[in-house]
Amino acid sequence: MxxxxxxxxxxxxxxxxxxxxxxxxxxxxxxxxxxxxxxxxxxxxxxxxxxxxxxxxxxxxxxxxxxxxxxxxxxxxxxxxxxxxxxxxxxxxxxxxxxxxxxxxxxxxxxxxxxxxxxxxxxxxxxxxxxxxxxxxxxxxxxxxxxxxxxxxxxxxxxxxxxxxxxxxxxxxxxxxxxxxxxxxxxxxxxxxxxxxxxxxxxxxxxxxxIAREPDLLGRLYLELGLLDHTLSRDKQASEYFIKASRSTGLEYELTGALGRRTKFQQTELSQLVLLAESHLDGSGEDPVSLSKGEGNLDKNIPETLALNDDTLLEQTQFTSSKVAGSRSSLSHIDPSSQPPLHPLDQCILLSLCLNVRNTSPLHGLTSEQMSPYVSRVISHPRNWSIHTMALLLRSRLESTRTRTVERSTLQLQALIEQMPTSDSTTSERLLYFHAFPLPSRWDMEKELAQRYLSIGVVKSALEIFERLEMWENVVSCYGALEQPEKGIAVVRDLLEGRKQEADAVISRAKSTSTPYKALQDATREAKLWCLLGDLDPENAVDHYNHAWKLSNESSGRAMRSLGGYYFARGKYLEAIECLKRAVKINPLLTRSWFILGCACMRVEQWEEARDAFSRCVAIDEEDGESWNNLASMYLRIGTVNGQKKQDAEDEQEEKDETASSSKPVDSSGDLQVNGPSNAVPFENKLLAFRALKQGLKYSYENWRMWYNYMIVAMDVGELQESCRALGRIVEQTGDKAGSLACDEDVLDRLVDAVTRALPDQEAAAEDGAVAAQNPNEGHGLYRNVLNLFERTILPRLSSRRIFRAYGRLLSWQRRWEDAIKAYMDAYRAGVGAGLEKGDTDPEKWREAVAEVEDIVDILRNFGPRVEGYKWRLQARSIVRTFIGRTREFEDEPEWSRLIELQEEIRKEED
Incomplete structure (x- = not known):
């Protein structure tokens, strides 16, 4: 042709x-x-x-x-x-x-x-x-x-x-x-x-x-490549392809806000999220319906959209303004309440972008709020049977977690399943865009309905669906929820021994009722049943998993995953590593297998193998904060161990060259000492650890332990601004429970040291050529962050002597003498000297208090004269006199004479 x-x-x-x-x-x-x-x-x-x-x-x-x-x-x-x-x-x-x-x-x-x-x-x-x-x-x-x-x-x-x-x-x-x-x-x-x-x-x-000149085909191509990455959990690549698809078709969209109401009794108009979108594809050739009419479903047969029928919520958001709030984009001419219909392919792109919002956002409420406008924009103008089905399915998922919408969510899902065998639309219409969006199979939708029943406590209905679908793992879960685990074990054994048949499946597949069910199972499926039996029978689990492995001709990833998890839970880490390596070789897309493999390698100190495993975890699931944290730990461990081995080798050589009496002892403890001189971690590894923790914190923002690790590593690589931010997060999250222990005072002192190393006058520092005046991790560049750390985060929550003294040093560097005196006085009141009571006979504690008294008197002598009108001598004399009066039982101690001399000196200065 x-x-x-x-x-x-x-x-x-x-x-x-x-x-x-x-x-x-x-x-x-x-x-x-x-x-x-x-x-x-x-x-x-x-x-x-x-x-x-x-x-x-x-x-x-x-x-x-x-x-x-x-x-x-x-x-x-x-x-x-x-x-x-x-x-x-x-x-x-x-x-x-x-x-x-x-x-x-x-x-x-x-x-x-x-x-x-x-x-x-x-x-x-x-x-x-x-x-x-x-x-x-x-x-x-x-x-x-x-x-x-x-x-x-x-x-x-x-x-x-x-x-x-x-x-x-x-x-x-x-x-x-x-x-x-x-x-x-x-x-x-x-x-x-x-x-x-x-x-x-x-x-x-x-x-x-x-097909560069075919925008609809080019859009389909990028969309389907994105869906491949979506299926394989490569969310970042999928996002890039979805955006390419929208650019190829010329789709314009913007998530913005417009005034409107969401409830029937709402009096005040509030800004509501709305997705403005406009197509630029020609509707001819693919869809006989003109895109310019602005009509709804245009008499097309579409799945039934169930009404909410709620006494409070509106069926859909009612926008009261024809203009969006503060938008200056090319879509500002669109009325949010009356948007033009979209081309079906652009609807597919919006649904895919909606999936990407779900995959790349943290697990918080904003995610569903972001997704809803995408789905509503597609539902508002039904153009295709399958696309509308997918949009209703996504809406059903979004509504499944809200009490006012969970009923419609379940009924809508049930209606979508029941409509599939019907002939309310042509086969060609249903298949027209099938490859352009991830419509679930019929059994997946039925499984989802059963899981929805299970989530609302309708366990028996869920059990019936799972049994009809022959999804035996879910059947066993249902029996567990019904507190009948023995029935789950009986089901699996009957399946393996050929005694159990499902009447519906026998009829639908034209089976002879005398045919044993076991004979119809392929080896892979039967191996999975043996794995399930291993889950239910822990005493013989190893035998069951190994039998599944042999039965599948060593191809059952499920068997090795289960056996690896079994060994890991019982502390047999070497055996777990062997099994899990086989499992991830068969199916390298399962994050959980890589994570357990990494943890097992950590337990036996195989740091490089653990690093590789956690690297695969974060490559598959970028939002796995725990894996990012462990990956950072591995970078530090690898550097430490390598450095220790090198140092040990050098020390061993020195021992050979020198006499036994002068040989240098070798530290072979193996402990992680990031700042140690002999086994220091290479800076490159510290930097990799810092970047890993920074990435992980995007998805584990509330994990204070990760923030603590991030603070220490940031301090070590010179990112003091980030270390300051991390310390603030730790205090905010743990200050109420841990008190002053929430603040790492060593880190705080180092932050203040980094600021005060520069000249206090910023202009003078710049004239002197001091880099600290411009560096965000030192001097004046760091000062504002450290000051905010004290005044907005630490001091409103915590108090300790070292915290107040660090704050005093920062204030004195800025020549804020009166504030500095106040901070040092707060430090004295939080120390041992101010808290020492009559009758306390601990001499060591008293000597420490004497040193504090001498220190605060010196501070008053140095800073007091610089504050106009400040009566520092009177305050100093009062401090010494009060302390002497409370501790007369220590008159025989040598330090007592120092107190008397100090008191006399202050008196003479007053004269």
């Missing part, structure tokens, strides 16, 4: 809408592609070309599925046309699987009609059955030690699609994109996402130059 027509057909398949520029009956391959776009999957999969492609060459289902058909052989000279036909059949298989498990309505074609037409003619063996094809496909879809969901409908279609797109294509430019789409669907069938090759991303990104 003509190359220009081939390109148009490829783009039509990607968009899901047929291009009118393609001539009718241009080729049989193009006709087949058009049937795919129209979602006539039965016609495609039962066509003569499909019959030829799937003609079996073997009837032995013990062979891999790819060996049952000769799908890679070309039968004619037009290779481009045959490649297009293979792609069309692969897409039909993929979308048939999606229709059966995601979008509905029910599929009108069965696998046996497509794949087993000639099976009886090929071989005298027993003909294929849907049950056998199902079990074979589920087994081959398992990947990275993660099983595929065994009750997925027609999984053979997904496996066939996977086989077809994996063949070499020389004329189809868009084949990398379809491989990405097939892989994305497969990821959602697995129990847990599994890391994939970067080839998916690089090969699809290379198509961007080809």
């Amino acid at each position: 003509a190359l220009e027509h081939l390109s148009l057909v490829e783009k039509s398949l990607l968009r899901g809408a047929w291009d009118s520029q393609i001539p009718e009956s241009s080729s049989s391959a193009a006709d087949l592609a058009k049937l795919v776009v129209e979602c006539r999957f039965r016609d495609v999969l039962t066509s003569e070309r499909a019959r030829t492609l799937f003609k079996p060459i073997s009837n032995d289902l013990n062979l891999p599925l790819q060996d049952l058909w000769d799908i890679s052989t070309f039968t004619g000279e037009d290779r481009a046309a045959e490649e297009l036909e293979r792609l069309s059949i692969a897409i039909a298989c993929l979308h048939a699987f999606v229709q059966a498990n995601w979008t509905g309505p029910d599929l009108d074609v069965t696998p046996l009609e497509v794949l087993a037409v000639h099976s009886q003619e090929t071989s005298p063996k027993e003909p294929w059955t849907e049950e056998a094809l199902h079990a074979k496909a589920i087994s081959e879809l398992a990947f990275g030690g993660e099983p595929a969901y065994h009750l997925a409908k027609v999984p053979i279609f997904l496996r066939v699609s996977q086989l077809l797109v994996s063949l070499p294509f020389n004329h189809i430019e868009s084949i990398p994109w379809w491989r990405l789409r097939v892989e994305m669907v497969r990821q959602h069938v697995l129990d847990e996402p599994v890391a994939v090759s970067d080839d998916y991303r690089t090969s699809v990104e290379a198509l961007a130059t080809t």
Whole structure:
């Protein structure tokens, strides 16, 4: 077929809408592609070309599925046309699987009609059955030690699609994109996402130059790449792709505020969050509805949006102003209460950006408040059945935690599940944007409904759903909530021994009721059951986990994760490390496995291995503050140990060279001494630790222990301004409970030292060329932060002698003599001297008090004359006289004469 027509057909398949520029009956391959776009999957999969492609060459289902058909052989000279036909059949298989498990309505074609037409003619063996094809496909879809969901409908279609797109294509430019789409669907069938090759991303990104002038296709491409990263928990990369998608389509959006009301009885108008958004895509070609009419659902069949029916909350925010507050952007002309409809692809982008808000924000209330405007903006103008379903699902999740909306949340989710088998909209509409947003599968939505029931205490209803879905881990959790753990163990044992069957599953999959359930389980799924039994039976857990490992042919990441956790909990760290290394090699995307591996390595002092494990933790989940903290600790440990080894080697050499009497003793304690002379941590490691802690504190802002570590490391790398900020956070968080212990007085003294090293006069310091006058970590650059630390944070909460003295030194540096005297007097009152009572006979305590009295008298002598009108002599004499009067029982001590002399000196000065 003509190359220009081939390109148009490829783009039509990607968009899901047929291009009118393609001539009718241009080729049989193009006709087949058009049937795919129209979602006539039965016609495609039962066509003569499909019959030829799937003609079996073997009837032995013990062979891999790819060996049952000769799908890679070309039968004619037009290779481009045959490649297009293979792609069309692969897409039909993929979308048939999606229709059966995601979008509905029910599929009108069965696998046996497509794949087993000639099976009886090929071989005298027993003909294929849907049950056998199902079990074979589920087994081959398992990947990275993660099983595929065994009750997925027609999984053979997904496996066939996977086989077809994996063949070499020389004329189809868009084949990398379809491989990405097939892989994305497969990821959602697995129990847990599994890391994939970067080839998916690089090969699809290379198509961007080809479609640079197609804004809708370019937007889809970046959006789907972002969803791949979202699935694999790479939130930062996903965010970048979502923004690229919005720029490609020209979508303009802004989260801002406008006056409005959210409750029926609200009298005062308050600023409400609103998302202003405007599309610039042409609606032609993809959606017959004009974007310029500003209408609502435009008579399209969409999922039912349940009303809130609350006595207080409004159905939606009522904006009372047609202008947003203080906005000067290009969207300021939009009325928040009457925004124009968005293009469906832009709606997909907004929903994806909404997902990114959830993934990259800390876990606090603002997150749901940020997400709600995104969802409301999409719900306000329904344009597509599947997109509206996703928007309602997101709203249902947001409302599940609020008492006034939890009822609608649950009912809405239930309504979304019930609508899938219906025919209230066309299959083509439901599949049009399926790859552009993360719509959950039918079983995932039912699982979510069951979890919603569980969260509100409706345990039996949740149990019924989990049993129907055969999600046995959740079934066991429900029995635990019902305080019937023995039933959970019985369920798992019945499954493993083939005694338990589910009637609904038997009927839906056309099973014989006499067929043992165990025989239908693939090895990966059965291994997971053994792991579950190990969780429930701790006494024999090791045997169960090892049996699962062998049963899965050493591919069950779940078995090694569980066994590693078992060993770690019992202090067998070396065994735990061995198991967890196997687990993360199979599935490197699970943060928890990396974290426990890092902790186990810490316990046996394998610092570098622990560092690598925690590095993987924060690479997968950037918001894991605890892993950032441990990573910083590892940087310091590695430097210390390496430095200690080097020092030990040098000392050992010295011992050999010198005589035994003059040899230097070696400190081999192994303790972490960051500032020690012999085993000092390299500055590079300290800096890495500082950066790790700084990043981790973004997500653990309330963790005072992390702030303490950050304060110490910041002080060590010369970031005194950050150390000052950290000390303030620690005092704010722990001052009420810990008292003066909340303040690290050594750090406080060093901060004051760093300030007072500079000349007190800022202009003089600048003229003298002192760097301290400009450095934010020293001198005048640090002074303001340290002063605020004292006056706003520490002094309103804490009091101790060292704190007041440090404050006095800072004030005296600024020549604020009267304030400095007051601070030193407060220090004296908080010390031993002012608190010493009559009858106290501790001589050491008394001598310490004498030193304090002498010190405060010296301060009064030095600073008192500099304050006009200040009667410092009278105050000094009063302090000495009062102290002598309270401590006469120490007259025989040598220091007593010093007090008498001091008293006489003050008297003479007055005269």
